Amino acid sequence: MDEYPKLIKDATDENNQGALRAFSHTRDVEGRHSELYKKAMNDMLAERLSKYYVCQVCRYISEDNLPENCPVCGSVKAKFKLVK
Numbered sequence: 001m002d003e004y005p006k007l008i009k010d011a012t013d014e015n016n017q018g019a020l021r022a023f024s025h026t027r028d029v030e031g032r033h034s035e036l037y038k039k040a041m042n043d044m045l046a047e048r049l050s051k052y053y054v055c056q057v058c059r060y061i062s063e064d065n066l067p068e069n070c071p072v073c074g075s076v077k078a079k080f081k082l083v084k
């Protein structure tokens with residue numbers, strides 16, 4: 001994740017809106033994945049099961065809650081897929 005600030009700055013400097021959106025979304029989604037990975041390790045030790053809803057557009061993951069809209073890309077909840 002250390003490379004995203006430079007990639008985002010370069011995309012901004014080049015006025016490349018597609019690259020800017022892709023790098024920003026990927027940075028946000030990777031941050032969320034890192035959080036969930038740590039939590040999943042603790043849940044596994046506690047034998048707690050969760051449901052995960054994955055945005056099929058940007059791969060953001062919501063735990064135990066199907067959001068109305070993806071907080072990263074804004075997709076509607078119909079774009080989420082349940083993963084158990």
Ligand SMILES: [Fe+2]
Pocket residue numbers: 055056057058059060070071072073074075
């Ligand atoms: Fe999304």
